[in-house]
Amino acid sequence: MLYPIELAAVTASAIYGVLLGLRKGFDAVGLATVAMAVAFGGGTLRDLLLDRRPLFWVENEHFLWIVLALALIGATLPHRLTAIERRLALPDALGLGLFSVAGAAYAVQADMPLLTSALMGVITGAFGGVIGDVICNETPSLFRPSPLHATCALVGALAYILLDRSGCPQGLAQTAGILLASTSRMLAIRFNICLPARQAPASEEEGG
């Protein structure tokens, strides 16, 4: 039932991961590693936490082939780095939205309560990107000086869960959650929408 969503989520996330790695000049193995980490990281953590086996990418082995093929294409096709920057937003937002709804749906299937289900959606949607950032040595965009990220996953996952609970048909609830999460992420990037935060005084920060 969740197969088409996961297929799209894996594809979008792998493209995002390959673009991240290309920006850093990674070789083919590095690209494949980032792409796998971004595309499989969140769902794997969710599967471990929910004790779901086989893992979603073991159950669908062709997901692995898709990610490796995209990494190979990224390693061989010519590209301009300036063009990558502008192309990161869409696969990022799609992966976030698709994975957060898929994650919430698995948690609902496993009879998790509301807040835990929403959190599983956030973990599934946002964790892959965080690992990608860590691998690429950037401060995870989950944290302060960056547009809304986990918040979008939370909004999408909550919308899906509440619509599902109120008797809305699966397909509609899923579509609404995905659109809400992905669109809000796109808007947050476009207009640089951040949560309010107190600035840490420079004198108290160490390591920058």
Place this chain on the structure above:
Amino acid sequence: MLYPIELAAVTASAIYGVLLGLRKGFDAVGLATVAMAVAFGGGTLRDLLLDRRPLFWVENEHFLWIVLALALIGATLPHRLTAIERRLALPDALGLGLFSVAGAAYAVQADMPLLTSALMGVITGAFGGVIGDVICNETPSLFRPSPLHATCALVGALAYILLDRSGCPQGLAQTAGILLASTSRMLAIRFNICLPARQAPASEEEGG
């Protein structure tokens, strides 16, 4: 049986996580993430390693609400950063002591041998803080130029296990382990007690 210990451990660790995040100027989502990472990280890793489901914070969903409420309080209440520094030590030490005994107790329940049980205690007690440090971009305090941390968790976990094996009542063995770990951590911070280490010659270090 371990419920009151875990409740106190989650609360203390979440407070520590919120303070860590405030020091870095994180927004509400960042604060919630650090607080969840510190409060749930060690116990989740232990549950995964011991194959315990539901996870301790899924079994007690209100733990999640407590952590989120503390993060929200941290994000809204006014505070002075200089006061945070001095308030980090107590919740850190309490979380370490409570979680290391709880972790060791779960491992003993699962019939793990001595050393493995002690290690589970150390992982449960110390891992959350390590994740918090990694998220906040600091060199994990587990390592060199910092007061005893994992060592305190080890001492407390070992004390609990040995007292429990020698027929001491649960409550007494737990209290002794918690006090030993938390007090030694407080003392280590207060008097800056570190393990001896060879200084790595500056000329051989890379990346500082």
Place this chain on the structure above:
Amino acid sequence: MLYPIELAAVTASAIYGVLLGLRKGFDAVGLATVAMAVAFGGGTLRDLLLDRRPLFWVENEHFLWIVLALALIGATLPHRLTAIERRLALPDALGLGLFSVAGAAYAVQADMPLLTSALMGVITGAFGGVIGDVICNETPSLFRPSPLHATCALVGALAYILLDRSGCPQGLAQTAGILLASTSRMLAIRFNICLPARQAPASEEEGG
């Protein structure tokens, strides 16, 4: 059946981890942590992904004693840091080769398909080293400007799986896979063999 391979893998990896930590000037707890992370990290992740319990180092508790003993020896024996650098390559390569074949063998036993089995080999062989690098605050050697690492694990794991599938006796298939992975890793370090990568223009890198 895999016991002697894992025993050797744990020993080699723990030595590598202790040397890594000594180079950083870690104290005894730090050395034990790095050694455990390098020796147990990859296999633990594999066991979690394959849902194998007890974990390989819980099943064989003396693995833990071996690692701790090596950390203690490292913390007490006198050594020269200049000598460490030259001694890192052999335990690194042996650990990589032994663990990648052991990881692939467990995956084959669990009826995983070809690509997933090979990936489990790579994860088991390479992940410990990556964690070690992260703990020691170095850019993981898995990534760009470094000799082949995951690639060697992949070659060894694939060789083992294909030989095993073609009816080759276990011992022979294992030996061939281990030799292939370890030797190629030694050669990659010795002659600085890297995969081709596009250089990321300096102007587009942030954070160095």
